[in-house]
Amino acid sequence: MTLKEQILRFSYYLAASKKYASAKKRVWRLLNDPTYEYKKYFDFFMIFLVLSTIMILILEIKNTLPFWVYLYEGIAVVIFIVEWLARLWVASDLHNDIIQTQESAAYDHTELTLWQLLQPALAKKGRFIISPMSIIDLLAILPSYRALRFLRFLLLFRLFKVFRYTENINDLLRVFVEKRFEFFSLIIIFAFLVFFAGTVIYIFEGTGANPQIKGFYDAIYWAVVTITTVGYGDISPVTPEGRFVTIFLIISGITSISFMTSIITTAMAEKLEMMKSSRTYQEIARLKKFIVICGYGKMGKVLAHELTRSDEKVVIIDTREEEVGEALKDGFIALQADASDIDVLKAINMPGRV
Incomplete structure (x- = not known):
C-alpha cells in the first residue's frame, strides 16, 4: 500500500469516527465558543x-530568580505550544479536505499525485499559520534565550495573546477596523x-537660528510633539515665523484630535450597545431551558417573579427601553426586541429549548 493510499484510508477512518469528531468539537468550543461553559475558565x-510570564521577564532584568x-516559565511555554497546536488542529478539517480533493478528482477521472x-488541505493550515494571531502565538513561545535584548523584546509579544482571550476588548478594537476610512x-x-510644519520650521530655524533644531528629524519631532499638544518644551521656536507656525499647528492639532475623539466615542458607544445585546444572547444560549415573557408590564412582572420563585429561568422580551432596564434591575435576562420577530426567536434558539 502506497503512502497516498494510507493517507486516504486514514482520512476516511477519521471521517467515520464519532469519537474523533466529538473530541475535536470539544477542543474547538474550548478555544473559540464563548457560550461553552468551560471557556471562561x-x-x-x-x-x-501570560501575565505571570511577562512579570518574570520584568523581574529578571535586575534580579536573580x-x-x-x-x-x-518552561511549563507555561509548553502549554502555549500545546494551545497553538490545538488551534492549528481545529482551524480546518484536514481529512475532509483530502477526501473532497480525492472525490473531485475521481469524478473527473483524474489521477492525483501525493502533493496534489x-x-x-495544507494550504488552509498555512493560512492559519500566517494569520496575525497565530504569528503572535508563535512569537510568544520562542525559546527563552534572553542573553540577547532583541529576543527579550520578542517575548513581550506574549502580552498580545491576552487579546485572544478577551472578547470584549476585541470587539472594541474592531471599531478601528470598521472606521478605517x-x-x-x-x-x-x-x-x-x-x-x-516640520519643513517650514526647518527652513526658518534649521539654518542656525535655533540651536535646538540640528536636522530635519528634529523639526519633524517638534511638529509631532506640537500637533499632539504634548509640548515637552525641549524644542521651542525662537523666530516670529516659527511661532506663527506653532500657533497654526496647535490649532490644527486640537481640531484634528477633537474630530478623532468624536469618531471614536460615537463608534464605541454603538459597539457597546451591540456588545450588551451579544452578551445577553450568550447568557440565553447557556440556559438549557427557559420561559419567555413577552412584555414587562404589570402582569409580566407578577408572572416573572412567580416563575422565579418556582426556580424557573425567565427571559424578558420587550420593545420598551424603560421596561427592559427595570427587568435588568430586577435580576432578569432581558432583551429589547420585538417578540413577534421570527429572527429574534431564532437568535435565542427557541425550538426545543423553551
Whole structure:
C-alpha cells in the first residue's frame, strides 16, 4: 500500500469516527465558543499564564530568580505550544479536505499525485499559520534565550495573546477596523500637517537660528510633539515665523484630535450597545431551558417573579427601553426586541429549548 493510499484510508477512518469528531468539537468550543461553559475558565487560566510570564521577564532584568521560576516559565511555554497546536488542529478539517480533493478528482477521472492530494488541505493550515494571531502565538513561545535584548523584546509579544482571550476588548478594537476610512483620512491629514510644519520650521530655524533644531528629524519631532499638544518644551521656536507656525499647528492639532475623539466615542458607544445585546444572547444560549415573557408590564412582572420563585429561568422580551432596564434591575435576562420577530426567536434558539 502506497503512502497516498494510507493517507486516504486514514482520512476516511477519521471521517467515520464519532469519537474523533466529538473530541475535536470539544477542543474547538474550548478555544473559540464563548457560550461553552468551560471557556471562561480556560481564558482566565491563559491570561494568568501570560501575565505571570511577562512579570518574570520584568523581574529578571535586575534580579536573580530561583530555579523553580524558570521551570514554571518552561511549563507555561509548553502549554502555549500545546494551545497553538490545538488551534492549528481545529482551524480546518484536514481529512475532509483530502477526501473532497480525492472525490473531485475521481469524478473527473483524474489521477492525483501525493502533493496534489495534500496541497489544498495544507494550504488552509498555512493560512492559519500566517494569520496575525497565530504569528503572535508563535512569537510568544520562542525559546527563552534572553542573553540577547532583541529576543527579550520578542517575548513581550506574549502580552498580545491576552487579546485572544478577551472578547470584549476585541470587539472594541474592531471599531478601528470598521472606521478605517475615517482613521486613514485623519492619518493622511496628520502626516501632511507634520511634514508641512516640520519643513517650514526647518527652513526658518534649521539654518542656525535655533540651536535646538540640528536636522530635519528634529523639526519633524517638534511638529509631532506640537500637533499632539504634548509640548515637552525641549524644542521651542525662537523666530516670529516659527511661532506663527506653532500657533497654526496647535490649532490644527486640537481640531484634528477633537474630530478623532468624536469618531471614536460615537463608534464605541454603538459597539457597546451591540456588545450588551451579544452578551445577553450568550447568557440565553447557556440556559438549557427557559420561559419567555413577552412584555414587562404589570402582569409580566407578577408572572416573572412567580416563575422565579418556582426556580424557573425567565427571559424578558420587550420593545420598551424603560421596561427592559427595570427587568435588568430586577435580576432578569432581558432583551429589547420585538417578540413577534421570527429572527429574534431564532437568535435565542427557541425550538426545543423553551
